[in-house]
Amino acid sequence: MDTITHTLFGLALYRAVDKKNMDKKYKRAYLLTAVGASQIPDIDVISQLWDSEGLYQMWHRGITHSLFLTPVWALLFFLLCLLLFKIKDIKLFLLAWLAVFIHDTSDLFNAWGTGYLEPFSSMRLSFGTIPIVDFTIWIIIGIAFLFSKRTKLKSPYYFKMAWALIAIHILVQSTQGFLVYKQYEKNNDQVALSANFIPWTFTVITKKADKVTIYQDNLFQEKKEMYVLQSKEDADLDTLFTKLPQAKTLYEWSPFVVVVDDEDRLGLYDPRFYRKGQSFLFEYIEKKKN
Incomplete structure (x- = not known):
């Protein structure tokens, strides 16, 4: 997902926490943890500064996005809160762990994918069922914010509801993407999926021998052929x-x-x-x- 979406995830996690009995120091610790941990895997962008071998494409969303590194990032924020705010609260560790897990897992669903299983596997996992900028998620979090400001119910209630709706949205769209993908799988050598900005609509990229065809498709309309590309498979690279x-x-x-x-x-x-x-x-x- 993009930086704005990850920031919104962090803010939504923070707002979902009941802070009724917290003082300012605790609130600052929770805010730093929720937002910071929601962003920390993307620290790999600084690898561009020393990449002299053209490896950045593999480094970005690589080991820093590994499922196995999530508790390490969580421990980092736990220690940071201990250092900055003198707060030793296991809930901060759990919040950071959840935030990093959401970052890494949500990135699986767009076309860029992640090194989710590094260092045990170099495979890039990518479902392609959610666009990298998903305005539906923005709208859900935005509505939760507006309701939390204009009603008497506690803010955590609306943001917990927002998280439930986001999960449903991802489940519904990914299920549709999977069904669209399966329609192309049998008749092609390779298939890739990339979600469009319009919900429930996908770009399907197929390859058969040296021919690559790009379609626009969803479950509720006939597929539309967009491009036919020829690949020089016998070229010496x-x-x-x-x-x-x-x-x-x-x-x-x-x-x-x-x-x-x-x-x-x-x-x-x-x-x-x-x-x-x-x-x-x-x-x-x-x-x-x-």
Whole structure:
């Protein structure tokens, strides 16, 4: 998910906690824990500063998003609250653990995926059933905030309801995405899914031999063919990988790629992010002119 959504998750967790008997110091500790732990896995973006081998695409959402690292992040915030606020409360550890778990798990559902099982598996897990920016989640949390300000009921009630609605939304949309995915699985070598911003609508990317076809589809309408792409599967990519290491990283990171080998360029791109004639995940080298 995007940074705004993760921040909203943290604020929603904070507002779901009953703070009636807390003083300001405790509230600050809980706010720092809820929001900070909801963001901490994305600290891997700083790896761009020392990436000299084109590995950032694998590092981002890699080990920092591992399920096995979640208690480590939680312990970090527990100790941070002990240091800054002199508060030793096991509930802060549990809140941080939940926040990090929500971050890592929610990232599984969009097309970017995560290294959820690192270091025991380098596989990138990606369901592609929820867009990276999900406005439905924003709306649910926004409504909870408005109701908590305008009614006499306690704020935690509305935010607990918001979390239940978010879970239902993800379940319903992911179930639909799974059913759409299964319709394409038998007739293609590979299939990938990418949720659109419009709820219940998906981009389905299929590959059969050297042909990649991109559809727009949902359970309530006929599929629409958007693009047909030709991949140069017999192209020699050794030169590309030697000159441009990030191309090899993209090749390993993506479920499958489209290879471009024409008079001007040798490269590859991830078709899940193909829009208006190009993918923004495209790594290539220019060929020398005779």
